[in-house]
Amino acid sequence: MISSNAPCLVLVAQKWSDMKLYDYVLSGNCYKVRLLLHFLDIKCTLEPVDFYPGRAHKSPSFRRINPLEQLPVLELDDGKTRICDSQAILIYLAHKFDPSRHWFPVNEPEKLGCVVQWLTFANCITAASSRARLHDMLGYTCDITAARAHAHRAFRHLEDHLCHQEFNGINWLAGAQPTLADVACFPYTCLAGDGGIDIFIYPAIQRWLRRFATLPRFHPMPGINIR
Amino acid sequence: MNHTTKNIPTDPKNCLTDWVPVGLTNHIPRGAVVRAYIDQFDIAIWRGEDGFVRAWENRCPHRGMRLSYGFVQGNRLTCLYHGWTFGGDGICHLIPAHPDLTPPETIHTHIYPTCETGGLIWVALASMPAPAPVIKGAWTPCRSLHFVQQITLAALLADSGLSSTPLTEYAVCATRKNQTQAVLAIQPMGKHGMMVHCSIASCDHEAALHDTSRWLMTRRAKIEDTVPE
Numbered sequence: 508m509i510s511s512n513a514p515c516l517v518l519v520a521q522k523w524s525d526m527k528l529y530d531y532v533l534s535g536n537c538y539k540v541r542l543l544l545h546f547l548d549i550k551c552t553l554e555p556v557d558f559y560p561g562r563a564h565k566s567p568s569f570r571r572i573n574p575l576e577q578l579p580v581l582e583l584d585d586g587k588t589r590i591c592d593s594q595a596i597l598i599y600l601a602h603k604f605d606p607s608r609h610w611f612p613v614n615e616p617e618k619l620g621c622v623v624q625w626l627t628f629a630n631c632i633t634a635a636s637s638r639a640r641l642h643d644m645l646g647y648t649c650d651i652t653a654a655r656a657h658a659h660r661a662f663r664h665l666e667d668h669l670c671h672q673e674f675n676g677i678n679w680l681a682g683a684q685p686t687l688a689d690v691a692c693f694p695y696t697c698l699a700g701d702g703g704i705d706i707f708i709y710p711a712i713q714r715w716l717r718r719f720a721t722l723p724r725f726h727p728m729p730g731i732n733i734r
Numbered sequence: 735m736n737h738t739t740k741n742i743p744t745d746p747k748n749c750l751t752d753w754v755p756v757g758l759t760n761h762i763p764r765g766a767v768v769r770a771y772i773d774q775f776d777i778a779i780w781r782g783e784d785g786f787v788r789a790w791e792n793r794c795p796h797r798g799m800r801l802s803y804g805f806v807q808g809n810r811l812t813c814l815y816h817g818w819t820f821g822g823d824g825i826c827h828l829i830p831a832h833p834d835l836t837p838p839e840t841i842h843t844h845i846y847p848t849c850e851t852g853g854l855i856w857v858a859l860a861s862m863p864a865p866a867p868v869i870k871g872a873w874t875p876c877r878s879l880h881f882v883q884q885i886t887l888a889a890l891l892a893d894s895g896l897s898s899t900p901l902t903e904y905a906v907c908a909t910r911k912n913q914t915q916a917v918l919a920i921q922p923m924g925k926h927g928m929m930v931h932c933s934i935a936s937c938d939h940e941a942a943l944h945d946t947s948r949w950l951m952t953r954r955a956k957i958e959d960t961v962p963e
Contacts, residue, residue: 663880667951670877674943707769707802708880708926710761717766732803732814 522604525584526551529572531558533644535637535694536593537579538728543597543690545726547604551581559645594626597687611687621681625688629695631661636695639702651703658704662712665692669711678718685722693719697731752903753849753856753867755919755931758875762787762855767811769802771923772859777846778802779855782809782822789857791844794818795826801843852905852917853933867902872936873917876946879954884928887920894953910949914942930954 528544530537530553544551556578557563564576573580573591581596582589590596601611612618635657641647642654668680680688697716699706706712719725720733727733756770756779767780769792776792778801786809792800799815806812810827812819818841819828826841847858852869853876887906891898898906898918905919914934921929934946 666880667947670947671944674940674947705926707771708923708929710757710768710878713768714761 522547522549524549524551525586527554527582528552529554529556529569529578529580529582531556531564531578533729534558534578535640535698535728536633538694539593539690540579540581540596540600541728542693542726543600543610543687545724546610546690546722547600548724549600549604594629594687594691597626597690601687609684609686610690612682618682618686622686622688625680626691628661628665629688629691632658632665632692632695635661636699636702636704639704640695640698641702643702655702655704658699658702662696662699662704662706662709665696666709666711669715673711673714678715680715685719689715689719694728694731697733701730752860752864753858754904755854755921755929756789756857757855757921757929758878758931758933759850759853759855760875761878765806767802767804767806769800770857770921771926772857773922774924775859776800777857778804778811779848779857780806780811782806784809784822786822787848787850787855788822788824789846789848790820790824791846793844795841795843852901852919854905854917854919854931867905869901869905869907869917873933874936874943876916876932876934876943877950878929878931879950880927880929881954882927882958884922884924885920885957887918890918890920890930890953890957914946916946 528540528551530541532555556569558578563569564578570576572589575591577591579593579596580589580591581599590599598611602613605611608614611622635654638649639651639654639658642649642651672678677683679685680692693716696706696712716733754772756772757768762768762779762781764781764783764785767778770777770779777789778792779787779789781787790801792802794801794813794815796813796818797815799813801811801813803814804811805814809822810819817830818826820843821827824843824845825839826837829835829837847863849856849866851867853873856867887904891906891908896908896910898908900906901917905917907915908918909915916932916934919931921931923929930950932946932950934942
């Protein structure tokens, strides 16, 4: 019989793991993984990779970790298995550590379909918004006009969807509760301004970003400033 | 060095004389600050805990930081950069680097008058604006849409099958055949295009919101497909 609740609360409140996240603090894709770790209250070792200016993700040693030369990478507690795509990492973490199935609703097929649709859409946002951001912040070359135009097309779609969700009294992309869909789309939407993409013209997106930032255990990253 | 607002852009009074809609009333809850353009004028709009909406030139008189990056506490707005804190009247109350100093009243933001009616928030840029608009009846905010090009109200409504009554220079009350009554208002934003804000008669329900939004999206697609960039 446990006489005091206190030690139990500590155990329940924070899950420790031996996982390791290869991470870059300014990457929106790494941020989405860190966000979910915070939401699920999981401690994980962060292994910083000098993406800029060191270009350490292009080094032979990192190529052995991820031949695609991309961040983030999650190394599981067996020290061998590695998951290399941010959306894949989100799905792994939710499946492994969220018994409530709120974040990734595998037991509700229709909702699951919606969530996965937005996980895929998050890649459209990243492809445009992150590219523009790398151009403006780190001097990468790209067709900046095309990147911004693609971002606006994606954001207009997101705006229309969020408006219609609000009409139905729904605050989140795929239902009444936040899911991986919101986690995956949040970073590069919120960081769009870094790439010269104005999002003040999307009021429903702004309202959704504000709601997201008030979630319990929300954690910002450098460049994200909403209250 | 004196810190009064010296670098106000070209006097707006010659640009827009009427009240301009800048968003739906529910877009800015208490404690929120957003950015809006009227023509080329960059504006920070925020709502204090007292429920009152303020519109200021989007520029801190200290170092020019956008005040829309700031944060609202109570009925004050604090600039994100150095924490200069302004009351609802625009006057600076606190300079954190000099906590014991009572800032002189000459340090203030450039403020514009605001009002709320018809489910919309309105701002007047002119130094001597016309009387604030009053749109009678109860209205539910529907949505705001961005248009890439800036067009006139007349062009927005042309061949739309709507019957409309003018409310202000920027707004009409519009009715589609057998459909909900709506306030349609445009916010010109210069090179940023324009926003179209819409609220509907409050007696209506959820389906009317969807229906109105779909109509607006179709209208936008038609206009953007035909107007050359």
